Amino acid sequence: MDPDSVKSTLSNLAFGNVMAAAARDYQKEVLAQEKAQASSSVNQEVDLDDLMDDPELEKLHADRIAALKKEAEKRQKLKMQGHGEYREITEADFLGEVTGSEKVICHFYHREFYRCKIMDKHLKTLSSRHLDAKFVKLDAENAPFFVTKLGIKTLPCVILFRKGVASDRLVGFQDLGGKDDFSTRTLEYFLLKKGIIDEKKREEEDDDYLEGGHRSVRSSVNPDSSESD
Numbered sequence: 001m002d003p004d005s006v007k008s009t010l011s012n013l014a015f016g017n018v019m020a021a022a023a024r025d026y027q028k029e030v031l032a033q034e035k036a037q038a039s040s041s042v043n044q045e046v047d048l049d050d051l052m053d054d055p056e057l058e059k060l061h062a063d064r065i066a067a068l069k070k071e072a073e074k075r076q077k078l079k080m081q082g083h084g085e086y087r088e089i090t091e092a093d094f095l096g097e098v099t100g101s102e103k104v105i106c107h108f109y110h111r112e113f114y115r116c117k118i119m120d121k122h123l124k125t126l127s128s129r130h131l132d133a134k135f136v137k138l139d140a141e142n143a144p145f146f147v148t149k150l151g152i153k154t155l156p157c158v159i160l161f162r163k164g165v166a167s168d169r170l171v172g173f174q175d176l177g178g179k180d181d182f183s184t185r186t187l188e189y190f191l192l193k194k195g196i197i198d199e200k201k202r203e204e205e206d207d208d209y210l211e212g213g214h215r216s217v218r219s220s221v222n223p224d225s226s227e228s229d
Contacts, residue, residue: 079131086120086127086135091143097136099164103196107137108147108157115173115180119156122184129188130197160196168194 081101089097089106098104107123109116120137127135140147140155150159150166158170175190176182191197 081134082136083131083134084128086124086137089136089138091138091146094138094143094146095164097134098161101134102163103133104161105133105135105191105196106159106161107135108140108143108150108152108155108159109137110140110155113155116156118180119158119187122182122187123158125184126188126191126197129200130191133191133197160191160194162196168196 082097083101094106098106105123107116107119109120123135123137138146140152140157152159154171156170156172159166160168160170170176170190173179173182176186188197192199
């Protein structure tokens with residue numbers, strides 16, 4: 001056999017053995033890494049199990065569940081009392097509605113007054129955000145007795161009731177900048193200052209809520225004059 005050919009064959013065999021050994025080493029390294037990761041994952045699971053068995057954490061979890069349950073029951077009770085929506089009531093309903101909840105916001109309105117419709121839009125938005133207060137509206141023309149008793153002269157008129165007693169009121173838009181295009185947040189801030197609603201944390205707020213829609217809503221009457229009953 002040709003010596004050069006033998007030498008070449010041996011060289012190729014040696015190179016092949018080296019590559020095979022390298023491949024085996026690489027495979028071992030990969031398996032070792034996978035084993036280490038699996039071991040780490042098992043340790044993490046064990047640690048989490050240990051944490052779940054911690055009496056203090058269990059108590060915190062139980063307290064949180066109890067608080068959530070209590071809050072859900074409270075919300076359900078308020079909804080049964082008419083909270084969470086903006087509803088129209090009649091004069092016959094009025095006393096029962098304003099005495100049936102601790103905090104009530106009642107809008108006395110006129111069907112033909114455009115500013116009353118603007119107020120309706122904002123109150124409807126707030127009613128679903130603030131379950132702590134009841135939001136209702138009453139047609140002033142169909143409630144002459146209470147309009148007289150409450151001394152309502154200008155519409156829209158929003159009266160705030162606490163435990164059945166009229167504690168404050170918003171007449172027209174005079175406390176909202178005096179213009180028709182005020183934002184829902186402006187009205188909300190007014191109600192917050194009066195303490196009739198509570199500040200709420202909101203994860204998401206729609207553009208209409210933050211900016212009042214930025215649509216100019218103009219009344220058919222002079223904005224400097226109020227609509228009266």
